[in-house]
Structure formats: structure tokens, C-alpha cells
Amino acid sequence: MTEHDELIVDTADLDAVTAALKNLGAWGGDWEVSEDLGLALLRNLKVGTGAELDTLITDLNAKLLSAGGAPPLLGKNDSAVIGYPQHKGILDPLDTEVEVVVGPPSGGAGIHVGVVDTPLFRHSTFGGEVVADEEIVIGETDIVDVWAGHATFVVGKIREHAAGARITVKAGLDGTSGARSLWETARKIASFRHTDIKILNLSLGVVTENDVEPLALRRALDRLGDDVVVVAAAGNRRLTSNPLKIFPAAFDDVIAVGALDAPFSMDRPWVDLEAPGIVQQGAYVVGEVDLLEFAHTSFTGKATWSGTSFAAATVTGALAQAMGEGLSGAAALAAVTEGPGAVAKKVAYPR
Template sequence: MGNKLKNLGVWAGATEPETDDVLQLSLITDLAGIAEFATKIRAKYWQEISALERRGGRQFTDLDVLLYEVRNQFASELGAVPAIGKNRDTLIGYPQHKGVGDPDFGDRIDPPGNTYEVAAENPVRVGVVDTPMYWHPDFPKDRIETEPDVEAAPDRKGIYSVWAGHATFVAGRIWQAAPEAHIIVKAALSDRTGDGTSWETARKIAAFRDERIQVLNLSFGTVTADGEPPMALRRAIDVLTAANEKLVIVAAAGNLGHRARPPWQIWPAAMNGVLAVGAIGADFSMKRDWVDTEAEGLRVNGYYLDKPVRLSDASEQNFEGFARWSGTSFAAAAVTGKIAHDLACGKH
């Protein structure tokens, strides 16, 4: 692919592609001269491209035009087209409260206790891809695991973003429902903004391939301009399900249902093979036929930061370790915990 782009004069090759062996994909960056190239290709294929634009209800970007020509050349030369896609999608975690995503003060929660004996060496394993996690003092170190040296961090003034508690809230919801599970958290989203690229998120998802997880929680989502799932994200899901056909993947259905024109899909929730979870009674929860189930997601009480947090209005609050937060993120985590608990009980 790199050589093809070099020959077309749109990639100098100054930056080596970032390759993921599990995904079997490479990320090519530093494209140059793409605007001039796209102008020439539009003129060459103006009828075909115009027809595709009308059919899809959107205008091709310069990158769309480049990919169109690359696919044509591969088809002509090889009789086949390799998997090619755009890393143009930004995923974001899904909390929602008062339209700005801020949590409220919460009530102290008693740590959950096991409801039955579970062999310590064989717990149900739950994967979570989220923000870097802030470690709550109540979390058991033998039940919740994070990546080494990856944790939510404050700014230079010692103040945390509201997003710094997203993974904490999600992991806490799962732990509340399944205290006997072993929860593994990998960070792909920013603890400052709550977003991340589909490429980095896909890599963290695929990294679970050999972790023997039985449930995977994805409390984030993205909308794409063409209505198609991000290729890297789709590949990551396929990699995991190919390795374990019994794996249950749970994703937040998204908080855009209150818009005048909600999107048709939120990815990865709308993908085949993913259990999409909405929030009961929430106007922001997506209401599409791909939403599989609903769970509590309005003003949920959960584990949060016990440090100063800067809210969206620039004010600072200390939540003392607990908060009330709303969103399909937390509805998804509740379903993930329920599934993990049922698996531990032998109900699946």
C-alpha cells in the first residue's frame, strides 16, 4: 500500500507506517499533495464519483477520492482489493448529564461482597477499553487490573478532568454487579477529553485477543459520515470473535437520541455481533432497531474521583470518591456486570 501511494505521489514515506500484527493493518500518515491529486482524479472519474456521491448523500473528501483511485488500481492490477479504510473517526465516551456531561455528588457505596464461593484461580474475566483509570481506594487489587504505569492524571494545578473518572465509574459499575469477576482495563481514550482515534482504540481492543476474556465492555462510540463502521474497529471486533466465538461484546448505544435528527448508527454498538445497550427512560438514549436492550443509566450512583475535578463551567468540585452520572456508558457497564455475574453462576 505504501509503495502504491508513493507511486501516486501522495506519500513521501518520511514517517514509517504504524503496524499492528494482531489487526494485520498499518496506519499510513503524512500524506502530501492529496488535494492536487484528488482534483485530477475527480476530473478523470467525474461521472462515477458524482453518481456515488448522489447515492450516498454526501460529497467525497479528497481522501475518499484517493481511496477510490487506489481501489481501482488494485482491482485492475491484482483482480482484488486489500482492506483499505480511513482513520478519520473520533470515538468518545458516553456520559450525559444536563447536556454537558458533568456528574453530581454521589452517596457512599459499600463495597460489594461475593454472593457465593468462586475459585480464585478461575474467575470470569472481563475486558474494558476506556480512559486511563483513576484507582479508587475501595477497588480490590486482586479483582481489578490496569495497564502498568497508565493512570488518569491531573493538570499542573492538580485538578482532574471529569473524564478522568470515566473508567473508574465504568469499572465500578461492573464490579458492583460482578464482584467475583476479574476486570482488566486498557486505556484508549483521553482522560482529559474522553475521546480517542478508532486506530488506537482498535489496537487496545485487539490486544485482548490472548487475554482469555469472556465479556468485553466498550462504553464509547462514534458516528461516521458515510454511515459505515470504522474499518479498524470492525477488524478488532472480528479478531476477538474469531479467537473466541463465545465472547460477549457490550457497547454503549450512545447519547444522541435527543437530537432533532439522531444519527442512524453509533459504532461499535450498531455492529453485528455487539450487544448495544441504551439507558432506560432517557431521552438522550438512541432509539434505533439495533439497540438490543436497556439498563439503568439515569443519575446512577457510582465510584468516582476523590480529588478536585474541574467541571464544564470551569468550577472545581471534590466528589469524595462517589458521584451520580447519567449515560449509556453506565447502562452498558451494568449489563456487562450482569452477564459476568451470570457466567460465574453458570447461567450462560
């Protein structure tokens, strides 16, 4: 859902846009600048609906063009960047007796992997090589939402192949709703520009009006540089006949990963790979969890879960493992999709 009283603007256009908004009587007087993104978020604009926001954008462009300037770089701030892109997955996580698999400690050694996801529940199998900017602590009487274990499950899938990699998790999604705004998520992504990550896992996504590329996400990825490989979940479409694009997976320079043989997985031309994503075993929280489709259930740190989020994490882990063995980005991708150690397959369209 778009925040109807907010706009994202390039900082180079901020003064001109601010002046134009004041002239149009729409300036709200509240803004925030992100140096990492080179963008500003304008809040509390004097518009109340999506239609009014569209009209305001049209008026802004017209006013600046009539003044002899160029059209400003503007974007909307969607509030539904989520770990289940577009639609919920088919199944809630379920507790399992199967132990969490951790790969050999040499896997991914020397490789730094970034993850933007929910706050992290620190699983007992995670050592000092896994760090997070926000963690979840669950008390004995607490009941947490299903999202509380999303980042944990993602990190666990990465570590099945790359237990020796350094993994930094930044909370770009909320641990209760599993969602945050484009602005908040993009800021977390762009903050990795100050690090040495080689791979960024984004098991999240957002749909936009008319498949318009979201400015904040596009800018965040551009700020990382060309040497960072970005892996994103293709999205869980359920049985929607004509699904919209999921960003960032639909960006040309992102590896979009669907779930192999899964009816809920996206099967659009912008999906690059498919990896196992049905009934995956992995690390989860310890405690009572309020599920999406069923009553709350007790978990013991292990779960089965389905979704393209976890297919993407598997590819990220395998890439880190290959890079740790000295392979370049292209050669690492080939190792992930070809030969006896392949964990994914390339997708060709039309199918």
C-alpha cells in the first residue's frame, strides 16, 4: 500500500521540489534525508488519496518544466515491502524433529554475506560469524508472530552451504508484520555500501502500481556497486493468473530465485533460477508462535517452511561456498547451476 502523503525525491531536486510543493500548497514541512541513498523522504504532504498524490506528481512535473527545469526524480513510498512477496506462502512453518543442518566450517570462508530481513532470533547453531543490528529475545511466556523466525530460517539455509561465511543481518522488515516501507528497507540495503559484502540476500519484495520500478530500491542497489551479487526471492504468487512484478527480483541485475516445482512460485520471464523451496528444513525460533493460518504452536528451534525466500537463501549459500573456493561471480553461478554440486537450475522462457 502506498503512503499517500509521502514522496521520495533525489536530493539534487530537493530544493526545487520543496519550493514547488509550497507554491502548490501541498508542502507538509516534514522531511528526512538519507546520505546513503542520496534521496529524501517528504512526509505529511497535503494530499489524502492515491489519486491526489498522482495529481500532485503531475503538477510538480508541469511546474518545474514550465520554469525551464528538468522533470524531478520522484518515487512513491510503498508500505508493503514484505518477506512473502505479493502473497502469503502456501504453508505456515511447522515444528519438526529433524535437526538443523550446518555445513562444514570451511564453506564460504573469507566471504561476507549481507542479509536484509526481519530482526534475528539467535539460533543455538549461530556463532560469532553471524551478527545482526537487531535481535529478538523470546521470554518463556511470550507468544511471537510467525515473522520472528524469518531471518533465522534464511540465515540457516545460507549456512547449510556456507557456515564459514561472515553473515551480517540488517532488520529491513518488521518482526511482527514482516513488512516495512520502501524507504526503511532501502536505507538498510544502502547501508551495506560501507561494508565488504560480496553477496546480498533479499528474501523480500514489493509490487508497485503498473510495475513501475521503485526508485528507493533501485537507488539502494546502485549504491552497492557492481561487485556485489544480489540474490532475491522471486515471490510466492499462489495461483494468481496474471501476477505483477516483484521488486527487487524483477530488476535485470538481480538474480531472481523461484521455488522448484512449486505451484505458488513465480513463473515469469524475469525469474532466473529455481531452487528447492517446498517443505524446507531449517533453523527457527524457540517458543510459542502465533501462526498465520493456524493457532499458536510451540517450536523447538527447528521448522519446516515453504517459500521462495528459502530458495533464494539456498542459492546465496551455494554462491558463497563457491566464491570461498576462489571462483568468480560468473564461475560461482555456474557451479551453483551445473555439475554434481548444483543446487539450482536455470529457468528458460517460454516454458
